[in-house]
Amino acid sequence: MKRPTIMDVARVSGVSKTTVSVILNESPASSRVPADTQQRVRTAAETLGYRPNWRAKALASRRTHTVGIIYAPPMPIVIRGNYESITAGINEVLSKANYHILFAPLGSNTGEWNKVFLDQRMDGCLILSRLLDPMPELLAQSRMPAVLVNGETEHPVSIVNPDEVDGSAQMTEHLVSLGHRRVTFFVGHQPPHYSIQYRRAGYERVLRGHGLGANVATIEAGFDAFMEHYRTARPTAVICYTHYIAVKLLQVLWEAGVRVPQDISVATYSNAFPVEDTIPPLTTMALPTEQIGRRAAEMVLEQIDTGGKAPPKKVILKETLIVRKSTAAPPG
Amino acid sequence: MKRPTIMDVARVSGVSKTTVSVILNESPASSRVPADTQQRVRTAAETLGYRPNWRAKALASRRTHTVGIIYAPPMPIVIRGNYESITAGINEVLSKANYHILFAPLGSNTGEWNKVFLDQRMDGCLILSRLLDPMPELLAQSRMPAVLVNGETEHPVSIVNPDEVDGSAQMTEHLVSLGHRRVTFFVGHQPPHYSIQYRRAGYERVLRGHGLGANVATIEAGFDAFMEHYRTARPTAVICYTHYIAVKLLQVLWEAGVRVPQDISVATYSNAFPVEDTIPPLTTMALPTEQIGRRAAEMVLEQIDTGGKAPPKKVILKETLIVRKSTAAPPG
DNA sequence: CTGAAAGCGCTTACAG
DNA sequence: CTGAAAGCGCTTACAG
Numbered sequence: 001m002k003r004p005t006i007m008d009v010a011r012v013s014g015v016s017k018t019t020v021s022v023i024l025n026e027s028p029a030s031s032r033v034p035a036d037t038q039q040r041v042r043t044a045a046e047t048l049g050y051r052p053n054w055r056a057k058a059l060a061s062r063r064t065h066t067v068g069i070i071y072a073p074p075m076p077i078v079i080r081g082n083y084e085s086i087t088a089g090i091n092e093v094l095s096k097a098n099y100h101i102l103f104a105p106l107g108s109n110t111g112e113w114n115k116v117f118l119d120q121r122m123d124g125c126l127i128l129s130r131l132l133d134p135m136p137e138l139l140a141q142s143r144m145p146a147v148l149v150n151g152e153t154e155h156p157v158s159i160v161n162p163d164e165v166d167g168s169a170q171m172t173e174h175l176v177s178l179g180h181r182r183v184t185f186f187v188g189h190q191p192p193h194y195s196i197q198y199r200r201a202g203y204e205r206v207l208r209g210h211g212l213g214a215n216v217a218t219i220e221a222g223f224d225a226f227m228e229h230y231r232t233a234r235p236t237a238v239i240c241y242t243h244y245i246a247v248k249l250l251q252v253l254w255e256a257g258v259r260v261p262q263d264i265s266v267a268t269y270s271n272a273f274p275v276e277d278t279i280p281p282l283t284t285m286a287l288p289t290e291q292i293g294r295r296a297a298e299m300v301l302e303q304i305d306t307g308g309k310a311p312p313k314k315v316i317l318k319e320t321l322i323v324r325k326s327t328a329a330p331p332g
Numbered sequence: 333m334k335r336p337t338i339m340d341v342a343r344v345s346g347v348s349k350t351t352v353s354v355i356l357n358e359s360p361a362s363s364r365v366p367a368d369t370q371q372r373v374r375t376a377a378e379t380l381g382y383r384p385n386w387r388a389k390a391l392a393s394r395r396t397h398t399v400g401i402i403y404a405p406p407m408p409i410v411i412r413g414n415y416e417s418i419t420a421g422i423n424e425v426l427s428k429a430n431y432h433i434l435f436a437p438l439g440s441n442t443g444e445w446n447k448v449f450l451d452q453r454m455d456g457c458l459i460l461s462r463l464l465d466p467m468p469e470l471l472a473q474s475r476m477p478a479v480l481v482n483g484e485t486e487h488p489v490s491i492v493n494p495d496e497v498d499g500s501a502q503m504t505e506h507l508v509s510l511g512h513r514r515v516t517f518f519v520g521h522q523p524p525h526y527s528i529q530y531r532r533a534g535y536e537r538v539l540r541g542h543g544l545g546a547n548v549a550t551i552e553a554g555f556d557a558f559m560e561h562y563r564t565a566r567p568t569a570v571i572c573y574t575h576y577i578a579v580k581l582l583q584v585l586w587e588a589g590v591r592v593p594q595d596i597s598v599a600t601y602s603n604a605f606p607v608e609d610t611i612p613p614l615t616t617m618a619l620p621t622e623q624i625g626r627r628a629a630e631m632v633l634e635q636i637d638t639g640g641k642a643p644p645k646k647v648i649l650k651e652t653l654i655v656r657k658s659t660a661a662p663p664g
Numbered sequence: 665c666t667g668a669a670a671g672c673g674c675t676t677a678c679a680g
Numbered sequence: 681c682t683g684a685a686a687g688c689g690c691t692t693a694c695a696g
Contacts, residue, residue, distance in 0.1 A: 003450075005689055016667045021691060029692095032665055049473075054451035055390040056689030059672050064387065066434070081605075084415070091435075100453075102398070103423075103433040118335075119386035121432075141381075248609045273413075277580045279611045337673060348683045353675060361676095364681055388673030391688050 004048040013037075013044035020045070024052065064123055067094055067300055068102040068116065071128035081243060081272035082289045086149070089293020090126060097301055099123075117142050124300040129193065131155060145303035147296045152194035158303070158312045160296040164195045167285040167319030168202025168239070171267055174283070174321055175237045176210050179329045180265065183207060184217045184235040186226050188245045196241065199269070203239060223252045230264070236330035237265035243275045243284065250278055250326075261328035271322060281324035288317040336380040345369075345376035352377070356384065396455055399426055399632055400434040400448065403460035413575060413604035414621045418481070421625020422458060429633055431455075449474050456632040461525065463487060477635035479628045484526040490635070490644045492628040496527045499617040499651030500534025500571070503599055506615070506653055507569045508542050511661045512597065515539060516549045516567040518558050520577045528573065531601070535571060555584045562596070568662035569597040575607050575616065582610055582658075593660035603654060613656035620649040 010017040015037065022029045023041045030038070044050075058064045069090070087101075094101060102122050116122075117138040124145035127135065131153040139146050139157065147158045175183050185203045187196055204216050217233060219226050226249070229235070240246035246268035253260055260266050260280055268275065271286035295315050303310055342349040347369065354361045355373045362370070376382075390396045401422070419433075426433060434454050448454075449470040456477035459467065463485040471478050471489065479490045507515050517535045519528055536548050549565060551558050558581070561567070572578035578600035585592055592598050592612055600607065603618035627647050635642055 007689080017690080018667055018669095018692080019665090022666090025691085027692090029665090034665075037665085049450075051447065051450040051452075053391075053689050054453040055387070055394075055396065056672090057451075057691080058387040059385075059391045059674085059688085060690040060692085062387075062672075062691095069435070087435075100448075101435040103401070103419075103435045115383065116432075118381075118383040120383075121386040244605065247606045251609050251611050251613070254611045273576065274579045274606050274610075277583050279583050279586045281583070339673080349674080350676080350683055350685095351681090354682090357675085359675090361681090366681075369681085385673050388688090389675080391672085391690085392674040392676085394675095394688075 003053075004050045006050070006052070008048055009041065009045045009050050012048060013041045015041060062120075064121060065098060066100050066102050066122045067297070067304075068104050068122040068125035069128065070104045070116070070125050072130060072132050082270055082287055085272070085289040086293040089290035089295075090297045091293075092290075093294050093297035093301070099301070117144060124304045126296050126300055127151070127157075131157060143308055145300050145308045147300045147303075149292060149296045150195070156312045158299050159314045160292050160299065161314075161316055162287045162292060163316045163318050164198035165202040165205075167269065167287075167321075168199040169206045170202075170319070170321050171239055171269075171285050172203045172206035174323065175239070175265060175267065175327065176206065176212070178237075178265070178327060180237040181212055181330075182215045182217075182233065182235040183212075183237045183239065184219060184226075184229065184233070185241070186238050186245060186249065187218060187220045187241040189220070189222060190241065199239075199241060223249065227252065227256060230258070235264065237267070237327065240266065240268040243268045243270045243272060243282070246282055246284075247274065247278055250280075250282075254279075260326050263331055265327040265330070267327050269319075276324070278326070280326050283324045283327040284322050286320045286322050288319065291317050335385075336382045338382070338384070340380055341373065341377045341382050344380060345373045347373060394452075396453060397430060398432050398434050398454045399629070399636075400436050400454040400457035401460065402436045402448070402457050404462060404464050414602055414619055417604070417621040418625040421622035421627075422629045423625075424622075425626050425629035425633070431633070449476060456636045458628050458632055459483070459489075463489065475640055477632050477640045479632045479635075481624060481628045482527070488644045490631050491646045492624050492631065493646075493648055494619045494624060495648045495650050496530035497534040497537075499601065499619075499653075500531040501538045502534075502651070502653050503571055503601075503617050504535045504538035506655065507571070507597060507599065507659065508538065508544070510569075510597070510659060512569040513544055513662075514547045514549075514565065514567040515544075515569045515571065516551060516558075516561065516565070517573070518570050518577060518581065519550060519552045519573040521552070521554060522573065531571075531573065555581065559584065559588060562590070567596065569599070569659065572598065572600040575600045575602045575604060575614070578614055578616075579606065579610055582612075582614075586611075592658050595663055597659040597662070599659050601651075608656070610658070612658045615656045615659040616654050618652045618654050620651065623649050 006017045006020050009020045020041055023033055023038050024045060091101060104116055127146055127148050129151045131148055131151060136155045147160060149160050172183060185200055190196060200218055207213060207216050219229055240249055246266060249266060250260060258264060267283045269285045269287065271284050275282045275284050299313060338349045338352050341352045352373055355365055355370050356377060423433060436448055459478055459480050461483045463480055463483060468487040479492060481492050504515060517532055522528060532550055539545060539548050551561055572581055578598055581598060582592060590596060599615045601617045601619065603616050607614045607616050631645060
């Protein structure tokens with residue numbers, strides 16, 4: 001009742017295990033094996049219910065056919081709601097290439113990190129959002145193919161990011177073109193992430209470009225602070241750093257009796273649920289989440305295939321403005 | 333510039349690789365190794381930057397220290413929004429036990445399934461939502477420890493589920509106690525899942541128990557159908573099968589000028605984002621998501637440790653009613 | 665066209 | 681207290 005091994009298949013089909021391996025893996029040499037031998041071996045394998053032992057294969061071939069998805073908590077809110085769809089993109093590409101995903105949320109314990117990176121359990125990895133401190137050296141040391149997804153770094157690593165500056169500029173442009181002069185950028189309380197600066201940069205650039213530099217206002221504080229700002233500075237539009245904030249802000253404004261978009265326009269980033277289903281539906285910059293996932297997966301596979309010789313690449317994907325009812329011309 | 337192996341450590345510290353293995357793994361025999369030898373070996377390993385090769389370890393020890401999370405698309409909507417927090421629970425337990433998660437969303441291709449289950453790449457698995465058809469046999473054949481999470485089956489597999497019947501009964505009771513007589517269960521369009529029947533059962537039982545059997549109404553159709561039903565049957569409360577539906581329904585009602593909760597009370601299941609942040613905030617049955625994840629992970633580890641000898645268990649965890657502003661006494 | 669042999673880097677009885 | 685040896689189940693030059 002033991003699992004059949006390659007030796008069993010060899011015995012039954014009357015060839016050596018070398019030949020079995022060659023045939024079943026369709027390695028180059030298999031082209032020289034006559035069709036009937038191939039058939040015999042395949043039939044034997046089938047009949048025995050033979051499955052190559054993945055562990056042995058990994059050891060012998062030095063490949064695990066596994067790509068790790070790595071992140072350090074806290075997972076940035078930017079990724080969170082979009083995570084499903086980024087993962088979907090990653091998985092689409094990876095499963096087509098016969099790779100699996102190892103999910104490795106790492107704690108603050110440096111030991112864990114060393115282990116995962118250096119113990120050869122994965123062929124490459126996708127790092128979400130931040131290249132935190134033990135990582136750069138570990139990456140260099142292990143020479144493991146890696147792609148940073150939705151993050152920035154000075155280290156020589158491939159990167160796939162949405163175009164945050166451009167997206168933010170587009171959004172600000174949209175609001176200004178509706179007639180808004182006082183547009184506020186509401187960040188809330190966030191762990192550090194490059195996208196905060198980038199979105200802010202796009203926002204400020206456009207406002208300044210329209211001679212509205214005096215109205216630049218970024219709120220890195222809670223909802224109370226925002227409401228206070230609303231009462232004093234009277235912005236007619238607000239861009240929320242995330243849809244989590246935007247959704248909550250709609251509720252806060254509703255409770256305060258402030259109407260959207262009649263009294264204030266509200267816009268945000270990401271088209272994840274429930275951005276389309278809010279009251280009113282939110283105008284947003286859709287992030288190219290599936291694309292990000294797909295590109296990142298392709299890039300890591302490419303690196304794996306080239307033995308990590310390819311120089312790091314940086315891919316920036318455009319965001320898309322989706323206008324809904326939460327933005328309109330300013331009051332008055 | 334090659335990675336150091338156990339042999340290198342053995343050479344440097346002047347012992348055999350057996351001894352190195354015993355010490356570094358703290359296996360029973362290590363208690364008989366004198367402290368200074370242990371120290372010498374550890375120092376050597378440290379100095380060399382030795383990391384046991386995971387692939388070799390997996391082959392030799394017949395353990396991968398990996399647990400798979402498996403599901404077949406479509407991922408049921410019940411799990412989706414709660415997925416993050418279920419996974420968080422799973423990961424908490426697993427990482428403490430030094431296990432990793434292999435993420436395996438499987439397509440409809442049976443070949444993939446066979447492979448993942450039979451190729452020894454994981455020590456056990458957590459199956460989300462449904463035990464679909466090739467699985468039961470594969471599980472039996474591979475004798476792989478498995479726990480079904482949020483699903484039902486006749487097959488002998490351990491299960492961890494929220495108490496859907498009870499949760500639904502609690503919710504219905506809440507509405508009836510507010511004075512509602514006409515309470516509708518709005519399912520929408522859903523792929524089959526046991527929770528639909530269970531929630532429905534709890535709902536019907538309570539309504540019947542209050543002599544309101546004639547008002548039982550389950551809508552398994554879209555929002556138009558619901559609105560039509562609303563106009564004709566005039567329910568004063570609706571229980572939505574998922575928060576996805578509830579959130580959208582709030583929007584639909586708002587667009588139709590129907591006020592919540594003044595004209596109709598709206599309740600739902602799951603306390604995932606943005607249930608608390610809607611307009612108005614939603615009354616809901618919170619699912620014990622983290623607990624589910626933790627229990628399931630514990631159970632699969634237990635099975636792995638006992639070699640799968642432990643008989644299948646079924647664990648049912650209570651749901652919790654959270655009352656917010658979307659439910660109130662009926663109009664009039 | 666096919667196989668014997670070495671090797672991947674560990675673990676684990678077993679012997680002394 | 682410690683090591684030699686077999687074994688985990690494959691892959692892959694290499695030889696013929």
